[in-house]
Amino acid sequence: MRRLLFVLGPLYNEGHVKVCNANDEEVPQKVSVHAEAPNPTAASIGGAARRSWLKKLMRQRALQVMALLGIAWMIVFNFIPIYWNVIAFREFDIIQPLSAAPWVGLDHFKEFLTDDSLGYVIRNTLAMSLLKLIIGFPLPIAFALLLNEVRSIRYKKWIQTVSYLPHFLSWVILGGILATWLADVGIINKLLMGLGFIDEPISYLAEPKYFWSIIVASDLWKELGWSAIIYLAAISGVSPELYEAATIDGAGRFQKMWKVTLPCIRGTIAILFILAVSALLNSNFDQILVLKNSLNESKSTVIDVYVYQTGISDGRFSYSAAVGLLKSIIALGLLLGANYVTKKLNDTSLF
Amino acid sequence: MKGGDTLMFSLKRRTAGDAAFDWVNNVLMLVICFITLYPIWYVLVNAFNDGTDAMRGGIYWWPRAFSLDSFKTVFQSSGIMTAMGITVAKTAVGTVAHVLFTAMVAFAFSRRELIGRKIYMFIGTITMIFPGALIPTYLLIRDLGMIDHFIVYIIPAMFSFFDLIIFLSFFREIPDGLVEAAEIDGAGDFTVFLRIVIPVSMPVIATIALFHGVYQWNDYFTGMIFINDTNMQPIQTYLYRVVAQASSNQMISAMPSGVASNVTSQSLKLATMVVTTAPIVVVYPFLQKYFVKGFMIGSIKG
Numbered sequence: 001m002r003r004l005l006f007v008l009g010p011l012y013n014e015g016h017v018k019v020c021n022a023n024d025e026e027v028p029q030k031v032s033v034h035a036e037a038p039n040p041t042a043a044s045i046g047g048a049a050r051r052s053w054l055k056k057l058m059r060q061r062a063l064q065v066m067a068l069l070g071i072a073w074m075i076v077f078n079f080i081p082i083y084w085n086v087i088a089f090r091e092f093d094i095i096q097p098l099s100a101a102p103w104v105g106l107d108h109f110k111e112f113l114t115d116d117s118l119g120y121v122i123r124n125t126l127a128m129s130l131l132k133l134i135i136g137f138p139l140p141i142a143f144a145l146l147l148n149e150v151r152s153i154r155y156k157k158w159i160q161t162v163s164y165l166p167h168f169l170s171w172v173i174l175g176g177i178l179a180t181w182l183a184d185v186g187i188i189n190k191l192l193m194g195l196g197f198i199d200e201p202i203s204y205l206a207e208p209k210y211f212w213s214i215i216v217a218s219d220l221w222k223e224l225g226w227s228a229i230i231y232l233a234a235i236s237g238v239s240p241e242l243y244e245a246a247t248i249d250g251a252g253r254f255q256k257m258w259k260v261t262l263p264c265i266r267g268t269i270a271i272l273f274i275l276a277v278s279a280l281l282n283s284n285f286d287q288i289l290v291l292k293n294s295l296n297e298s299k300s301t302v303i304d305v306y307v308y309q310t311g312i313s314d315g316r317f318s319y320s321a322a323v324g325l326l327k328s329i330i331a332l333g334l335l336l337g338a339n340y341v342t343k344k345l346n347d348t349s350l351f
Numbered sequence: 352m353k354g355g356d357t358l359m360f361s362l363k364r365r366t367a368g369d370a371a372f373d374w375v376n377n378v379l380m381l382v383i384c385f386i387t388l389y390p391i392w393y394v395l396v397n398a399f400n401d402g403t404d405a406m407r408g409g410i411y412w413w414p415r416a417f418s419l420d421s422f423k424t425v426f427q428s429s430g431i432m433t434a435m436g437i438t439v440a441k442t443a444v445g446t447v448a449h450v451l452f453t454a455m456v457a458f459a460f461s462r463r464e465l466i467g468r469k470i471y472m473f474i475g476t477i478t479m480i481f482p483g484a485l486i487p488t489y490l491l492i493r494d495l496g497m498i499d500h501f502i503v504y505i506i507p508a509m510f511s512f513f514d515l516i517i518f519l520s521f522f523r524e525i526p527d528g529l530v531e532a533a534e535i536d537g538a539g540d541f542t543v544f545l546r547i548v549i550p551v552s553m554p555v556i557a558t559i560a561l562f563h564g565v566y567q568w569n570d571y572f573t574g575m576i577f578i579n580d581t582n583m584q585p586i587q588t589y590l591y592r593v594v595a596q597a598s599s600n601q602m603i604s605a606m607p608s609g610v611a612s613n614v615t616s617q618s619l620k621l622a623t624m625v626v627t628t629a630p631i632v633v634v635y636p637f638l639q640k641y642f643v644k645g646f647m648i649g650s651i652k653g
Contacts, residue, residue: 053466056464056466060462060464060465060466060540062540062541063459063462063464063465063540064459064465064466064467066455066456066458066459066540066541066544067459067465067467067471069452069455069456070452070453070455070456070460070471070475070510070515071471071474073452073456073509073510074474074475074478074510077483077507077510078477078478078481078482079478080487080491081483081484081487081488081490081491082483082487083487084490084491085484085487087486087490143383146376146379146380147380149372149373149376150376150377150380151373155377155380158384159383159384160639160643161636161639162384162387162388163383163384163387165387165388165391165632165635166387166391168569168628168631168635169391169569169628169631169632170568170569170570170571170587170627170628171569171571172569172571172587172590172591172594173590173624173627173628175594176394176590176594176624177390177391177393177394177624180393180621181390181393185408187393187411190408221386221387221390224383225387229642229643233643252368253369253372254372285572286571286572289572289591290591290594304485307484307485307486308485308576311485311486311489312486312489312576317486320485321486321487324484324486324487325484328481328484332481335480
């Protein structure tokens with residue numbers, strides 16, 4: 001699920017936006033043919049109402065089956081895993097049933113909080129997320145604003161098509177490209193040596209100090225155009241009258257961009273910002289797993305990778321489940337906090 | 352008179368500034384496009400170059416010694432072709448299952464008369480706030496006996512509440528009259544869904560199908576943790592194992608015997624990357640108008 005979010009990025013984010021609509025939409029309340037409003041007289045309370053309710057239920061049994069199939073999927077693939085989190089409080093052994101696992105309380109949490117790896121795992125996670133937030137969040141907005149100013153429609157379309165392209169490449173492919181480019185004999189070293197910046201080739205992926213930059217830059221390369229789509233869509237919704245009015249008032253293009261376009265897409269920016277902040281503890285697992293190796297471990301191990309390694313690779317299921325659970329709880333707190341702050345500042349929020 | 356002068360002046364100045372801005376902006380966009388395309392071009396020209404010759408480096412713009420041998424080797428390698436087959440199958444089956452199932456549930460959720468609709472929506476919202484964590488999901492898949500089974504690619508990815516919401520917002524736009532007319536004609540809810548709702552929802556279906564198709568095609572993680580049988584792994588997992596773990600020996604061992612001597616593990620790797628990526632890159636520009644439209648629906652309403 002989380003990985004899906006990475007793949008689909010903004011579209012799913014935009015899905016979030018509509019959750020609120022989905023919940024508090026009560027607006028049209030049209031009575032459709034089969035809605036058969038129950039008889040409003042007092043006599044219908046009781047048996048008659050129940051009969052008509054049952055009748056209604058029977059009539060929509062096909063619909064109920066469709067809905068309940070979805071609910072069943074959610075119970076199996078979302079709620080049962082939530083239940084499985086109890087192993088964080090037990091000493092679970094993969095070859096024995098859950099009931100045989102003794103309760104250990106908060107031992108696993110304590111172990112993680114006193115572990116040596118805690119510090120660098122959290123530092124790596126937050127550092128890469130914050131760098132992505134500082135650099136990767138505003139640039140797509142700027143790109144969308146500038147792309148919107150391109151006059152030729154055909155050129156604009158062409159740029160869009162090109163800029164979406166990297167989003168469709170998988171991280172494995174991009175990892176392969178990066179490995180080729182960043183190798184000792186790769187194009188980056190050749191270029192920098194040719195320009196005289198460095199004297200001898202650097203093995204970028206083998207040196208921990210370059211890892212964060214590689215992560216941020218490759219993420220930007222892959223998602224710049226794609227992340228801009230949602231802003232472009234929001235910009236296209238700005239009323240042309242506002243621009244006309246601004247032109248009459250003597251506003252130049254930068255002023256229009258700054259004073260008309262940007263304020264009009266403020267809501268979209270706020271929502272995406274909430275989502276970005278609440279995802280601070282999530283790392284792009286696909287990306288990091290492809291680029292990390294035993295040499296750059298000290299800068300590349302993030303919470304998600306740590307959970308994967310201690311859990312799936314080392315088989316310490318209870319311990320890694322505890323780490324994962326701790327992360328989920330903090331992430332939920334971040335989501336609510338970011339939502340609250342944006343609401344105060346901006347009048348826009350998810351919930 | 353004086354006022355007219357200032358207006359003229361400011362108009363003129365703005366035009367000059369405008370032209371300069373347009374020029375700088377267009378050049379900037381061109382630079383961005385170049386940075387985007389060049390790394391991909393670099394892989395292409397090197398993949399189409401003779402492998403041994405490419406080891407000397409220096410191929411930046413055009414193949415120096417054009418050769419298709421690496422590609423021939425890719426298509427002859429049974430390991431690569433099996434993995435490709437798995438990828439094609441999981442993308443086709445997975446996308447159809449995901450779109451039909453999610454759309455079906457969304458159709459039910461979109462009907463106002465559905466009893467329990469609020470509770471259902473609430474349950475769905477919870478799944479978004481608490482997505483299944485890695486370890487619990489792993490244990491669940493293991494308990495369901497899906498490890499090393501093809502269905503592990505399909506069923507756990509068959510539904511997404513995010514996609515449901517996108518479908519939902521589209522289905523609400525369908526005029527009630529359309530559905531009611533079909534029901535008066537005696538069509539059941541499922542028939543209405545298949546015969547009426549699906550055909551009029553093609554833009555949103557194309558959008559979700561593209562996104563899920565890309566996910567299925569590019570996903571290497573499922574194959575990495577739930578599949579131990581190398582005959583069941585998709586091409587991305589295969590590539591992960593040879594690319595990220597940088598074991599070119601594995602690549603060499605994947606080569607069929609009697610391979611042309613001018614194919615190196617590096618050129619084979621690049622050729623596999625090209626073959627893996629080509630289908631998606633060829634398809635997405637044709638679907639672009641749909642997914643852009645999909646975004647529009649969302650952002651204007653949101």
